[in-house]
Amino acid sequence: KAGVTQTPxxxxxxxxxxxxxxxxxxxxxxxxxxxxxxxxxxxxxLFEYFSETQRNKGNFPGRFSGRQFSNSRSEMNVSTLELGDxxxxxxxxxxxxxxxxxxxxxxxxxxxxxx
Amino acid sequence: AQxxxxxxxxxxxxxxxxxxxxxxxDTSENNYYLFWYKQPPSRQMILVIRQEAYKQQNATExxxxxxxxxxxxxxxxxISDSQLGDTAxxxxxxxxxxxxxxxxxxxxxxx
Numbered sequence: 175k176a177g178v179t180q181t182p183x184x185x186x187x188x189x190x191x192x193x194x195x196x197x198x199x200x201x202x203x204x205x206x207x208x209x210x211x212x213x214x215x216x217x218x219x220l221f222e223y224f225s226e227t228q229r230n231k232g233n234f235p236g237r238f239s240g241r242q243f244s245n246s247r248s249e250m251n252v253s254t255l256e257l258g259d260x261x262x263x264x265x266x267x268x269x270x271x272x273x274x275x276x277x278x279x280x281x282x283x284x285x286x287x288x289x
Numbered sequence: 290a291q292x293x294x295x296x297x298x299x300x301x302x303x304x305x306x307x308x309x310x311x312x313x314x315d316t317s318e319n320n321y322y323l324f325w326y327k328q329p330p331s332r333q334m335i336l337v338i339r340q341e342a343y344k345q346q347n348a349t350e351x352x353x354x355x356x357x358x359x360x361x362x363x364x365x366x367x368i369s370d371s372q373l374g375d376t377a378x379x380x381x382x383x384x385x386x387x388x389x390x391x392x393x394x395x396x397x398x399x400x
Contacts, residue, residue, distance in 0.1 A: 209390075217390035218390075219387045219388060230387045232387065266334070277339065278336075280326075280333065282332065282333055283332050
């Protein structure tokens with residue numbers, strides 16, 4: 175079974191631009207969660223989608239948004255990029271919603287650099 | 290507030306020895322789940338071990354085991370017979386509604 179895939183793996187953008195990252199979960203998984211990882215703030219939860227609905231949201235500004243499609247693939251979008259948005263963005267999928275006891279499988283991440 | 294604290298930013302251990310990574314957490318919930326994840330230099334997060342808060346028995350996965358003390362809100366990871374491939378960042382995490390991670394402990398296994 176293929177793992178979680180994220181595209182692109184690396185991205186360089188300029189301040190003020192917007193970016194869209196994609197995540198394809200493991201086949202059959204319906205929950206997708208997004209995390210931001212930075213040296214200063216560590217791993218922080220962005221949001222979770224389950225069956226095309228945003229189920230939970232972390233403490234990030236409205237510039238960060240996401241969606242999930244009927245095939246469970248998810249995208250996250252960051253508008254008006256700031257230098258502080260430079261990070262590794264990790265996506266994780268699981269069979270059921272995160273509040274249940276089920277393992278999250280992580281993708282390899284997208285490294286976003288904002289210049 | 291739901292927080293996770295890993296008080297050891299860096300640790301090292303000799304190959305074949307045992308090391309324990311500390312983790313404490315804070316939550317007012319009674320039902321939750323605890324995890325240790327490993328992130329090697331490749332950045333791929335890998336689940337090491339998980340524990341259900343309602344189970345008193347400590348989880349074990351081969352060379353990895355935990356010491357779960359619910360009253361103390363402590364969840365330490367013991368790695369026995371350390372191997373060079375265990376070199377990685379280790380993150381303690383727990384889930385109530387969403388997953389909260391600690392800051393991580395960088396473990397180096399020395400030959």
